[in-house]
Amino acid sequence: MNNFYKNFVNEEYDHKGRLIKFELNCPANYNFAYDVIDGIAKIKPDKKAIHWVHESGEEREFTYAQLSKLTNKVANMFRAHGVKKGDMVMLVLKRHYQFWLCVYGLMKLGAISIPATNQLMEKDYTYRFESASVKYVVATAEGEVTEHIDASCEKYKDLQEKFIARGSRDGWTSFDEEIEKYSDEFERVETLVDEPMFLYFSSGTTGYPKMILHSYYYSAAHIVTAKHWHCVHEGTLHLTISDSGWGKCAWGKLFGQFTCGACEFIYDFDRFNSAKMLSMIEKYRITSFCAPPTMYRFFIKEGIENYDLSSLERACIAGEALNPEVYNRFFEYTGLKLMEAFGQTETVPIVANLGNMTPKPGSMGKPVPLYDVVLVDENDNEVNVGETGEICIRTDGQYHKGLLKCYYRNEQDTNDSWHNNLYHTGDTAWKDEDGYYWYVGRVDDVIKSSGYRIGPFEIESVLMEHPSVLECAVTGVKDAIRGQVVKATIVLTKNFKPSDELVKELQNYVKNATAPYKYPRVIEFVDELPKTISGKIIRKAIRKSDENKD
Secondary structure, eight states: OHHHHTTTEEEOOTTSEEEEEEEEOOOTTTIIIIIIIIIHHHTTTTTTEEEEEEEEEEEEEEEEEHHHHHHHHHHHHHHTTEEEOOOOOEEOOOOHHHHHHHHOOOOOOOOOOEEOOOOHHHHHHHHHHHTTTTTEEEEEESSSSSHHHHHHTOOOOOEEEEEEEESSSOOOHHHHHHGGGSSSSOOOOOOTSSSSEEEEEOOOOSOOEEEEEEEEEOOOOOOOOIIIIIIOOOOOOOEEEEEEEEEHHHHIOOOOOOOOOOOEEEEEEEEEESSHHHHHHHHHOOEEEEEEEHHHHHHHTGGGSSOOTTTEEEEEEEEOOHHHHHHHHHHHHHSOOEEEEEEOTTTTEEEOOOOOOOOTTTOBBBEEEEOEEEEOTTTTTTTTTOOOEEEEEOOOTTTTBBBOOOEEOOOOHHHEEEEEEEEEEEEEEETTSSOEEEEEEEOOOOOOTEEEEEEEEEHHHTTTTTTEEEEEEEEEEEEETEEEEEEEEEEEOOTTOOHHHHHHHHHHHHHHSSSSSOOSSEEOSSSSBBOOOOOOBOOHHHHHHHHHHH
16 A cells, blocks of 8 residues: 555454455545645656557556646646636546546646536536536537537526537637646645535436535545455556446546556547457456446457456456356456445445455445445344345444535435435345345336446436327336346327337437437337326336246
8 A cells, every 4th residue: 555545544454354444534635636646746756647548549648747747737727717616517528538637637626527428418418517507518529529518508508618628619628729838837725625526417216317426535435446346556557447427437447546556547439349348458468457247248248268368367347237157257268256346426335345355146245344334124224134125324423434425406315315324325235144245126216237327217208208108117127238228118199109110219219318328228018007096107017027028
């Protein structure tokens, strides 16, 4: 562990070397950009921090000294353009290295980053701009991102400036050209460790997406992610597959890996291609790797035995359930056991296979010592071994350093998640006699497909705008490749009849109205939907019916 953070991390291990205690005691003014990026730059200025490779073949490497100076330039640029401490800045930058420059530069200013996926559509941006009072946006020139943002700004008038990376567009300021005008020296802005640092929008499982607000503690808490789950160290070259707009990026590409002195490998691609990804691991000798189980399924289907993956020291999974066959096949080819973990955008890993634990295929592992984890019933009473309960974290009524600060501008949801001295995850599991946790599902109706977490409400809202749809319910159905795919069960209006043409029309309608990965791959037309006495749709009944058809 690097000396510069030993002072604020308290760890203990058992006689077998397993982590049994992990506490954070950060300085009151802890700021990752200053204390980690700049901190390592002072100790080891020439140490490589980022190795970025674009799918076109373009490459760039950044030492910690270069990263420190570039983020100073970015901080100076944002300040000159009016960005102040506490301002909300949305970043839609795919896997471009500019994302890292922006996040750390904004941290130095005390501004709040809002990562967002490039798959959002006009209405998605309008909702997010209005909800968070976004003042600035930095977006990629690739794809239709800037077009959707410009269209949104016809309604949302409070955006003060738009920056564009890797290209140009009328009405936008060139991020890449503008930063070159500014000094690489920047005097530290005083920020407090419990002040807002990061804001994510949730998947919207029970309504429109909620705003998850994190403090600077969040960046420190991810030490446990990198050091004890990904098992990175000074010589590690780590690769996590994630778009910068998703919470998994913070888990594997932004914080803990740097704190442990590892080098972050970033492969900047548009569409996942298993052959190309395997080639990247082989060519650049990746040593630590993390991806959803779906990616490993594609690797096996591609012919993983045809690639040299001998550089890998650690392989981790998260985001969806693991098929034991995938676990066994990957172990057969590489000799590595896939190490699963469970957590949320609101947290760092809650349950995981840490360090030298022996994983049970299909199990999430055991509770991470940062948290006091408990499984409870609907009355918040702890359940017995073997019984399903909601995964909760005891907080003793106090702010927990590894959790979100709150659901921003949503006191009701914050209170719903925190009560009886428990933080409620909304996910359920059961625990075996050895203390391993086994995932069951959401208390609500989230769909997990190819590593994405998809909430049904947004898709239903789009479908209901189509003239053919009278009522609809969106659920997940099992899929051998993606884990789950989105299914829409639809009651048609009287002027429409079921047809293959209508299925295609509805699918394209969703693709054009919201992020394309959310579209229903399966559509079933029915005469009526199952409902409660009060008229609420029973999605559980639809899922059960689909399971009985298998």
